[in-house]
Amino acid sequence: MKKGWIYAVIVCSVSLGIGLLGAGIGGAHKVKHTPEQLKAFEDVFMEQVKIGDLLFHGDAATEKKLGTKLSRTGMACAMCHPFAVDTHPYEFPKFQEQINKFSTLRDMINWCIEKPNEGEILGADSDAMKALEAYIYWSNRGSKLDPGRH
Amino acid sequence: MDTPEREKRSIPSIDPAAAGGEGITRRAFIHRSLVAGAALGAASQALFPLISTLDVAYGAQEFRFAWISDTHLYPKTLNTRFVEKAERAVNDVKAMKPAPDFLIFGGDLAQLGDPVELQLGADILKNLSLKKYFIPGEHDWYLDMGATWEKLFGKQPWSFDHKGVRFIGLDTVSRGPDYWSAKKMTPAERMGHMATLDGSVAGPWAGVGADQLQWLAKTLSNWPKDKPVILFSHNPLYEYYPPWNFWVRDWRDVQEVLRPYTKVTNIHGHTHQVLYNEIGTMRSIGMLATSWNWPYPPQGVPALTVPMVRVDPGDHFDGVGWGKLTMTAKERVDYQYMMWRKDVFSQTQVDSGTGDNMNQILSPRFADRP
Ligand SMILES: [Fe+2]
Numbered sequence: 160m161k162k163g164w165i166y167a168v169i170v171c172s173v174s175l176g177i178g179l180l181g182a183g184i185g186g187a188h189k190v191k192h193t194p195e196q197l198k199a200f201e202d203v204f205m206e207q208v209k210i211g212d213l214l215f216h217g218d219a220a221t222e223k224k225l226g227t228k229l230s231r232t233g234m235a236c237a238m239c240h241p242f243a244v245d246t247h248p249y250e251f252p253k254f255q256e257q258i259n260k261f262s263t264l265r266d267m268i269n270w271c272i273e274k275p276n277e278g279e280i281l282g283a284d285s286d287a288m289k290a291l292e293a294y295i296y297w298s299n300r301g302s303k304l305d306p307g308r309h
Numbered sequence: 310m311d312t313p314e315r316e317k318r319s320i321p322s323i324d325p326a327a328a329g330g331e332g333i334t335r336r337a338f339i340h341r342s343l344v345a346g347a348a349l350g351a352a353s354q355a356l357f358p359l360i361s362t363l364d365v366a367y368g369a370q371e372f373r374f375a376w377i378s379d380t381h382l383y384p385k386t387l388n389t390r391f392v393e394k395a396e397r398a399v400n401d402v403k404a405m406k407p408a409p410d411f412l413i414f415g416g417d418l419a420q421l422g423d424p425v426e427l428q429l430g431a432d433i434l435k436n437l438s439l440k441k442y443f444i445p446g447e448h449d450w451y452l453d454m455g456a457t458w459e460k461l462f463g464k465q466p467w468s469f470d471h472k473g474v475r476f477i478g479l480d481t482v483s484r485g486p487d488y489w490s491a492k493k494m495t496p497a498e499r500m501g502h503m504a505t506l507d508g509s510v511a512g513p514w515a516g517v518g519a520d521q522l523q524w525l526a527k528t529l530s531n532w533p534k535d536k537p538v539i540l541f542s543h544n545p546l547y548e549y550y551p552p553w554n555f556w557v558r559d560w561r562d563v564q565e566v567l568r569p570y571t572k573v574t575n576i577h578g579h580t581h582q583v584l585y586n587e588i589g590t591m592r593s594i595g596m597l598a599t600s601w602n603w604p605y606p607p608q609g610v611p612a613l614t615v616p617m618v619r620v621d622p623g624d625h626f627d628g629v630g631w632g633k634l635t636m637t638a639k640e641r642v643d644y645q646y647m648m649w650r651k652d653v654f655s656q657t658q659v660d661s662g663t664g665d666n667m668n669q670i671l672s673p674r675f676a677d678r679p
Pocket residue numbers: 379381416417446579580581598
């Protein structure tokens with residue numbers, strides 16, 4: 160039954176897409192992107208990656224700007240995760256034995272802030288969280304998506 | 310980690326008797342003969358610790374020495390975690406019976422080269438009354454370019470002979486190419502870049518240098534080629550993941566100098582992880598940090614390394630410790646990782662610090678690039 164429901168959603172969206180194309184109605188996603196637009200999208204993303212990189216490396220100025228306290232031990236994320244190694248963003252969501260629950264990447268970012276770093280956890284949708292997530296994904300791009308793997 | 314989870318992670322123990330004698334525990338595994346290794350290999354899986362004997366032509370009495378490195382002390386006002394672990398290592402060495410002949414401190418005593426940190430380290434190590442030798446790490450050096458270090462611990466390199474072995478201590482950190490003058494960095498900024506393992510600003514700073522190579526050749530020149538040499542360095546003397554500066558840039562020149570000597574063992578710190586390699590006739594052993602564990606890099610872990618277990622980030626005593634080294638009467642050195650928690654070596658793919666990363670592709674950071 161669940162499967163059938165997903166199938167229905169797929170059929171719906173596919174036909175919707177074709178419908179829009181066929182009708183030729185002008186819409187945000189219909190118009191071809193200009194190189195300038197694409198560059199602007201990329202810039203927005205890379206700006207977040209950069210902020211995340213700085214937070215991940217314990218940059219005091221960036222922390223101050225965002226009002227975060229990611230560590231009270233003197234240790235930054237990058238001291239245990241150089242190049243964001245071993246953060247495994249491509250494995251989430253998965254069961255995480257440390258917290259004994261089915262977890263997202265954001266859960267584990269907060270877990271590492273709280274436990275090894277003794278810092279202040281971030282709101283799940285906060286700017287700092289999104290930036291950290293951007294940096295971690297960007298550093299691991301090209302890795303094989305493999306959700307659920309321990 | 311609570312008990313049931315720990316049990317999930319651990320593997321049925323190996324019978325020490327079958328493994329070739331007393332003293333083999335999963336916590337602190339002693340490297341023994343190849344014969345024992347074969348027996349172990351058959352009894353377990355390919356991932357079980359590779360046995361690597363360090364044969365040293367020394368036929369008389371047995372002696373031991375201890376290794377502590379990478380304590381990375383911060384001032385006590387900031388955090389005392391690393392202080393507690395440095396103190397624990399010192400107390401462990403103190404409790405060794407029989408006492409070791411000496412202690413080698415392998416560098417990175419301080420975190421940011423602060424005189425307060427270096428003095429704190431000196432005070433902690435003062436509690437050990439045995440003979441101590443020191444080599445510097447990059448974290449000890451780049452705030453005041455070694456001034457405090459040399460005042461407290463003297464100059465490197467050095468060499469001494471002990472019970473038929475020539476011991477040599479190298480300085481692999483002080484010859485970093487100048488990346489600070491042109492950019493008018495403050496000493497603290499210079500140190501900050503040096504302290505960032507995955508940063509790109511400090512460049513390939515680790516090196517032995519032409520002058521020290523010459524000194525090494527000269528120091529070895531009156532030593533018989535078939536007699537044991539034990540070489541201490543902060544960084545490993547081979548090419549190991551240069552993007553994280555886990556190497557010494559002129560390691561090939563070092564190997565050239567060492568080539569005629571058939572029994573060289575290099576013992577190094579800096580990598581904060583279980584590591585073993587053989588380059589030519591040189592055997593290389595990477596020791597644990599007391600402070601924290603570095604993960605393995607995405608490439609370049611020597612094939613001869615049996616990876617250590619993945620570390621529990623919730624337990625700051627996991628994945629760290631110090632080292633015991635024994636020159637046995639059977640003419641070899643056994644080395645023992647004194648890790649404070651869990652087993653040292655991984656025995657399944659999923660628990661291995663390298664084996665769990667088969668899907669991982671990483672990119673260098675860019676925020677520190679111009
Ligand atoms: Fe270190």
